[in-house]
Amino acid sequence: MSQKKNIEKLWCELILMENINDRRALIHNDVKIKNPKYQILAKDDPYRFFELLGGDESEINSNNWAFKYTYEDYIEENDIEYDHKEADGWNLEEKSIEHANDTGHWYVTGTCMIESPNNIKLEFEFDYCDxxxxxxxxxxxxxxxxxxxxILF
Known part of the structure; x- marks a missing residue:
């Protein structure tokens, strides 16, 4: 069987499961095994996979990430000489967040946890652009x- 036909067969298997909690339990168990059967679907069309498990965009929690802004970045950007005392006191987290706010440049992601009975949790992570x-x-x-x-802020 070709890979494309196998993928379509797996999509059909999931779609035919009418109970969403059964579908979630199946994937929850599949994630735990050595050779997961349905992982190919998550790679093939992750958004369709998310929706098929009952994912909802309105439940995505966003996260802002500051890019690391080192003392070396600072001196290069400002064309100044290295100062050991200033370098030793450099707070990477604080300065990175400050730089992100000053420049308006940071990375945004989101996470959505799909939950079902029996402590089933399926996490998805999203990328945002503009x-x-x-x-x-x-x-x-x-x-x-x-x-x-x-650096999360």
Whole structure:
């Protein structure tokens, strides 16, 4: 069977499950196994996958991430000489957030946790561009990679 036909067969399997909690439980269990069967669907069309599990964009919680702004970035940007005392007192988190606010330049992501009975939680991570939802960058299959895009503020 070709990969395209296999993907369509898997989509059909999920669509035919009328009970959303059963569908969520199936994916919750699939995420835990060594060779997950439905992971290919999350890669093929993550937004369709999100919707099929009952995901709702209105439940996305956004996060702002400041890019790391080091002392070295500061001296290069301002064309000044290195000062050991100032470098030692550099607060990376504080200065990064301050720089993000001053420049209006930071990264925005969002997370949505789809929950069902029996402690089932399926997390998705979203990328924003110019204030609009752009794409899904994380699914329940790669939760360990979610977040950590800089300094959260």
């Amino acid at each position: 204030g609009l939802l752009d794409k899904i960058i994380g699914t329940p299959y790669n939760v360990k990679e979610h977040g950590n895009h800089g």
